[in-house]
Amino acid sequence: MMSFKKLFVFLALLCIAGTSIAQSSAELKRRKDALTREIAELKRSQSKVTKNKRLSLRQINVLNTQIRLREEKIRTINSEVKLLNNQITESSNTVRSLQAQLDKLKKEYAGMVLFAFRNQSSYGKLMFIFASDNFNQAYKRLKYLQQFGDYRKKQARYIRETQQELGMKITELDRNKKQKSNLLHSQENEKVTLGKEKKNQAVELSKLTKQERQLRQEVSRKQKEVAQLNRSINAAINREIAEARRRAEAEARAEAAKTGTTAKPVASGSKVLATTPEAAKLSADFLSNRGRLPWPVSTGNTVAHFGTNRYGNVTVENNGVDIETPPGSSVRAVFSGEVTKVLNLGGAYVVLIKHGEYFTVYSNLRSASVSQGEKVSVKQTIGTVITDNVDGTTQLHFEIRKGATAMNPESWLAN
Structure with missing residues (x-):
């Protein structure tokens, strides 16, 4: 017979497994909903620029990102379907197990009812007790009759609980x-839409091939802009390093003169930026938040990644990421620090913020609401993103550097 303890453990395990599956399902649904919102935002952005006859790198980036997100959404739906298949298999097994247990409990209960019916008279019970060989045996028989009655009640309760659990599992299975x-239907719709987007992508890339001369001119212009931005950023960072070294050397000489010893050598390279206790703590805090930094805009999608980005037969190197965001979006600091430089390059602003040995760069701003030397806090607004008058895109260029060395921002920002 199945004991109450075994049944309790079995039901508890079902609850734990159900909770784990529910959490996984909820996470997949949240990711799918987030992808749906991101795709919709990109489609709105794209619809504003489709009237432009001139094809730009930014427009291609938006289209490529839209396809990438659509593919990720299909993969997420696939994961949901696999999870549901596992749930259906598990629920089917549980239904069969519960049904078998219920049948067994009913059979056992029927046997007890039949036994009780045959021995239901008070006379029979008394004779069963009085027929004992001694007082100890009579006491044990009396206790047996009491326990038998209690066990019948427990078995009846087990049957009710098992029936309820069985009904819940059947409902969950359905x-x-x-x-x-519904998911399979949604998946088919997404695949059809993806096919249309890829066909549109092929058309646009075909335009790029025909406009290769124009594209190369734009790439050349883009590379010049990147080179100018890099020179400006590097110059500002190198000035910071040189100034920090000058202060550190002056302090070392002053300390040596006071103690009558030789001045200690200062830290090399960008490490000199973190020689003071405050700067060292800021650097350590920034590093410890790798993978958890907030995005520099509240809403956006990465449309150009760190490193080499290919457009047809030409490539563009990117020292950061380009983030497509709605027009008029505010830009915010990803960490507390000090504004090192505010630049105006070709009508667009660039803000450079120092976080000890690290720097964050916010480029392609229509306006800047901070000034050089100002202390900023995490998520503080520092400006707004500019919308390109020619292709209608609104994209923030964002970089993270350790000293002058560019790092991949995607490994630093929260997912």
Whole structure:
């Protein structure tokens, strides 16, 4: 017979497994909903620039990102379907197990009812007790009759609980089957849409091939802009390093003169930026938040990644990431620090913020609301993103540097 303890453990394990699956399902649904919102935002952005006859690198980036997000959404739906398949299999197994247990409990209970019916008279019970060989045996028989009655009640309760659990599992199984059907339908729709987007991408890339001369001119212009931005950023960072070295050397000489010893050598390279206790703590705090930094805009999608980006037969190197965001979006500091430089390059602003040995760069701003030397806090607004008058895109260029060395921002920002 199945003991109460075994049944309790079995039901508890079902609850734990159900909670774990529910959490996984909820995470996948949240990711799918987030991808749907990001795709919709990109489509709105794209619809504003489709009337432009001139094709730009930024427009291609938006289209490529839209396809990438659509593919990720399909993969997420696939994961949901796999999870539901596992849930359906598990629920089916559980239903069979519960049904077998219920049948066994009912059979055992029927046997007890039959036994009780045959021995239901008070006379029979008394004779059973009085027929004992001694007082100890009579006492044990009396306790047996009492325990038998209690056990019948427990078995009846086990049957009710098992029936309830069985009904819940059957309902859950039906719900999961309907959900799987809806997901498969949604998946087919997404695949059809993806096919259309890829066809549109092929058309646009074909335009790029025909406009290769124009594209190369734009790439050349882009490379000049990148080179100018890099020179300006490097110059500002190198000035910071040189100034920090000058202060550190002056302090070392002053300390040596006071103690009558030889001046200690100062830290080399960008490490000199973190020689003071405050700067060292800021650097350590910034590093410890790798992978958890907030995005520099509240809403956006990465449309050009760190490193080499290819457009047809030409490539562009990117020292940061380009983030497509709605027009008029505010830009915010990803960490507390000090504004090192505010530049105006070709009508667009660049803000450079120092975080000890690290720097963050916010480029392509329409306006800047901070000034050089100002202390800023995490998520403080520092400006707004500019919208390109020619292609209608609104994209923030964002970089993270350790000293003058560019690092991949995607490994620093929160997912």
